[in-house]
Amino acid sequence: xxxxSDKSAFWMGVRSAAPFILVVVPFAMxxxxxxxxxxxxxxxxFVFSATVVxxxxxxxxxxxxxxxxxxxxxxISALAVNLRLAMYSAALTPHLGAAPFWTRAFVAxxxxxxxxxxxxxxxxRNPDWDLRTKLIFFFGxxxxxxxxWMLASLAGALIGQAIPPAFALDFAVxxxxxxxxxxxxxxxxxxxxxxxxxxxxxxxxxxxFNLGLLVGGLGGMIVGAQAELMLERRLKPGPxx
Amino acid sequence: xxxxxxxxxxxxxxxxxxxxxxxxxxxIGNRPLPPWILRHLRYTAVAVIPALVAPMxxxxxxxxxxFDGPRMAAAFVTLGVGLATKNVLAAIVLGAVTLYGGLxxxx
Numbered sequence: 360x361x362x363x364s365d366k367s368a369f370w371m372g373v374r375s376a377a378p379f380i381l382v383v384v385p386f387a388m389x390x391x392x393x394x395x396x397x398x399x400x401x402x403x404x405f406v407f408s409a410t411v412v413x414x415x416x417x418x419x420x421x422x423x424x425x426x427x428x429x430x431x432x433x434x435i436s437a438l439a440v441n442l443r444l445a446m447y448s449a450a451l452t453p454h455l456g457a458a459p460f461w462t463r464a465f466v467a468x469x470x471x472x473x474x475x476x477x478x479x480x481x482x483x484r485n486p487d488w489d490l491r492t493k494l495i496f497f498f499g500x501x502x503x504x505x506x507x508w509m510l511a512s513l514a515g516a517l518i519g520q521a522i523p524p525a526f527a528l529d530f531a532v533x534x535x536x537x538x539x540x541x542x543x544x545x546x547x548x549x550x551x552x553x554x555x556x557x558x559x560x561x562x563x564x565x566x567x568f569n570l571g572l573l574v575g576g577l578g579g580m581i582v583g584a585q586a587e588l589m590l591e592r593r594l595k596p597g598p599x600x
Numbered sequence: 601x602x603x604x605x606x607x608x609x610x611x612x613x614x615x616x617x618x619x620x621x622x623x624x625x626x627x628i629g630n631r632p633l634p635p636w637i638l639r640h641l642r643y644t645a646v647a648v649i650p651a652l653v654a655p656m657x658x659x660x661x662x663x664x665x666x667f668d669g670p671r672m673a674a675a676f677v678t679l680g681v682g683l684a685t686k687n688v689l690a691a692i693v694l695g696a697v698t699l700y701g702g703l704x705x706x707x
Contacts, residue, residue, distance in 0.1 A: 403603075410610060416613060445624065467626060468618060533657055534692055535692060539649070542683075554650075576651045584642070
């Protein structure tokens with residue numbers, strides 16, 4: 360069904376992303392608190408959230424910086440966590456690829472888990488939407504989430520300066536990560552990938568420059584992809600050659 | 601942590617993340633990716649994040665790398681609640697409750 364106007368497409372986008380406010384605001388505040396505890400200034404924390412706009416990667420970078428990892432390891436590891444953004448970009452291209460260059464650049468900047476998930480789901484439900492409606496819906500789905508992500512990071516940074524270090528905030532990062540990753544373990548292949556990554560990361564934790572993380576991450580990806588292939592073959596026994 | 605390193609990481613990660621987001625929308629366009637690349641990309645987050653977290657849980661920096669019961673319990677509660685409810689916020693809250701409860705009891 361075509362929305363009656365641009366305004367209604369925008370509000371449909373806003374409504375679809377609104378439930379994420381409950382997750383994004385506490386998560387961003389936690390990032391602000393942890394970043395200032397780690398030695399970031401309020402300005403650095405805000406610019407970090409405003410330019411990178413990817414919580415998991417920001418937490419990854421923060422943790423590795425606290426472990427004194429070399430800067431290139433920090434960047435490689437955090438960008439590895441963000442590789443899924445390339446997948447989102449690929450998924451949005453058939454829908455928004457015909458937009459003008461600067462509009463596409465703006466869409467790219469605003470591509471996050473929530474705007475991607477809401478928009479692709481809406482485009483699949485409404486195959487008759489034109490480019491303009493799709494774009495307006497996309498920006499609508501960003502409106503409740505992204506400004507709050509930046510503002511809540513700022514608020515967290517301001518609060519963080521007032522929290523004494525005795526609060527065991529060192530463990531805020533692992534708890535947050537485990538909470539994010541648990542719902543993502545949807546299939547057996549995902550579980551296998553995570554388990555192999557953990558075993559390899561612990562086995563190779565003695566490597567210098569936090570390289571154990573990259574061994575674990577890469578190993579988990581390869582084993583997960585292979586497990587998916589094997590499980591697919593078992594589920595769909597095609598004609599044998 | 602020195603200021604120069606912080607700004608290098610912010611700039612590098614900001615530019616790198618934008619490049620990943622713009623890769624297809626802006627550069628590659630509508631050409632499909634080989635399936636084997638997509639298959640590996642699907643497992644990046646569930647591989648990299650557990651690999652990052654596992655040493656932090658087993659050897660927490662706050663205890664000088666010594667095994668710590670409350671932190672281990674908090675990790676398992678968070679993971680369990682997350683798996684059972686798919687609710688990120690509930691998992692964080694119950695994990696934090698377990699951590700502070702455990703630290704209080706063992707203090």
